[in-house]
Amino acid sequence: MTERAFEQIIHPVHLEYLRDLKYHAPKWIMDTEGYISEGEMWLLAGLASSVPAPLLIVELGTYRGKSTLALAYGSSIGSKVSIVTFDHHATFTEPDGEQYGAQDLPAMFRNFARAPDTIGQLIRPCTMDHRTIAKLIRPQSVGMVFIDDEHTPEAVHAATTAWAPALTDRAIVVYHDYNYAEIQDGIQTVREPGGVLLNLVSAVGSMGIFQYTIPTTTENV
Numbered sequence: 001m002t003e004r005a006f007e008q009i010i011h012p013v014h015l016e017y018l019r020d021l022k023y024h025a026p027k028w029i030m031d032t033e034g035y036i037s038e039g040e041m042w043l044l045a046g047l048a049s050s051v052p053a054p055l056l057i058v059e060l061g062t063y064r065g066k067s068t069l070a071l072a073y074g075s076s077i078g079s080k081v082s083i084v085t086f087d088h089h090a091t092f093t094e095p096d097g098e099q100y101g102a103q104d105l106p107a108m109f110r111n112f113a114r115a116p117d118t119i120g121q122l123i124r125p126c127t128m129d130h131r132t133i134a135k136l137i138r139p140q141s142v143g144m145v146f147i148d149d150e151h152t153p154e155a156v157h158a159a160t161t162a163w164a165p166a167l168t169d170r171a172i173v174v175y176h177d178y179n180y181a182e183i184q185d186g187i188q189t190v191r192e193p194g195g196v197l198l199n200l201v202s203a204v205g206s207m208g209i210f211q212y213t214i215p216t217t218t219e220n221v
């Protein structure tokens, strides 16, 4: 992401504060097992710091909590909004051979417990398939969603369409592993005419950052 694109979303004071995180990342995040790099941690924290209350931040795919902790860290600098994070923790193997399962659940709780209470209390873990819950969430109550569950075009499509009604206008939608063809294929299918309105803000490392627009219909004009 260019510095300019980043500044369009993140408050300059938070940006200044977060620059420090790049050099002094908290040990309780760094020691957590996970799939985000230090730069991505900084990016997620920065984006999370920009989400205003009373909106929620939603994460799809907690694993052992590394990205969740980065989001909660950012939120603690910003409006202290809750991070609702989903993982079914079922035995599950990605097409690339990565394996996940029940053992990740106690590891996740251990990792959350190492964070300061002011950060841990922002995290709401949900051990369930996120798709069963999305339709129950109040419309326009989510200011940011971080999508990092299953890495197939079908799963990207399902996650995006399931959560779009919960998003507020200009909500931030971040896809991890955006550099994978499977993720881009999934995003392309949701952005087809009549689909979900997502504008690419920037692609940085393996993150694709979009902003969502609520479609204008005769009902909401």
Ligand SMILES: C[S@@+](CC[C@H](N)C(=O)[O-])C[C@H]1O[C@@H](n2cnc3c(N)ncnc32)[C@H](O)[C@@H]1O
Residues within 6 Å of the ligand: 033, 034, 035, 036, 060, 061, 062, 063, 064, 065, 066, 067, 068, 086, 087, 088, 089, 090, 092, 100, 101, 104, 128, 129, 130, 131, 148, 149, 150
């Ligand atoms: C790549 S890992 C998440 C990594 C984590 N965000 C990090 O940065 O450390 C993907 C996780 O998504 C979970 N998952 C996959 N499909 C899911 C679904 N439909 N609902 C909830 N969790 C799901 C898997 O169990 C796995 O733990």
